[in-house]
Amino acid sequence: MSDKAKKTGDVLIRVENLSKSFGDNLVLDDISIDICKGEVISVIGPSGCGKSTFIRSLNLLEEPTGGKIIFEGEDITERGVDIRRVREKIGMVFQQFNLFGNMTVKKNIMLAPVKLKLMTKPEAEKKAMELLEMVGLAEKADNYPSQLSGGQKQRVAIARSLAMNPDVMLFDEPTSALDPEMVNEVLNIMNRLAEQGMTMVVVTHEMGFAKGVSTRAIFIDEGKIREDGPPEDVFTNPKNERLRDFLKSVL
Secondary structure (H helix, E strand, C coil): CCCCCCCCCEEEEEEEEEEEECEEEEEEEEEEEEECCHHHEEEEECCCCHHHHHHHHHCCCCCCCCCEEEECCCCCHHHHHHHHHHHHCCEEEEECCCCCCCHHHHHHHCCCCHCCCCCHHHHHHHHHHHHHCCCCCCCHCCCCHHHHHHHHHHHHHHHHHCCCCCEECCCCCCCCCCCHHHHHHHHHHHHHHHCCEEEEEEECCCHHHHHHCEEEEEEEEEEEEEEEEEHHHHHHHCCCCCHHHHHHHCC
């Protein structure tokens, strides 16, 4: 296990027998997994295997067909749970940046904490500038998203999620919409978050990140977790035949 983000043994998210169907199409098939504080988990697998559905299920952006998701001891799949309150602690970064084009970069980051009354406007502005400094975009605070590159937009999207002080960050292929030269600027921010101990679950095609930054790699195929372990084992000594074939095609 990498020393960049150590597993503490404290379970943050427990997934029990998770399944998800779209009509007759079974996309997730009886997945059970514990995600512990401080882990950086890369989720890899072929296109259409269920990776994105899995990560979107963790905060109920996809509603499971069966099973439970227990976040910080609370079954968030139970009827009556205020999922908006839960999502305040689960940051999410998507393939597309989903920034508000009519707001400046700074105001995009300030919006949720102020709207949810978690911070006053001055507090949110101070936090936004700290986060923009962290992602290397302080000078873009008063720019609009249309004035940014794809890599810069994704870094703003990460800062926006961090403004809520989440306990875990979910990334759904955060670099897949970027030009190749912009990928590293986003991965560098994610690497820094890992070094700071942020719990992260990352659906990714960036095998260098999965091998070098993750504390754990999960291979999903046909809606099932086929392999789960330290990256050095998953990548250099794969036990699953489908994983071996997959790695030959991407490495």
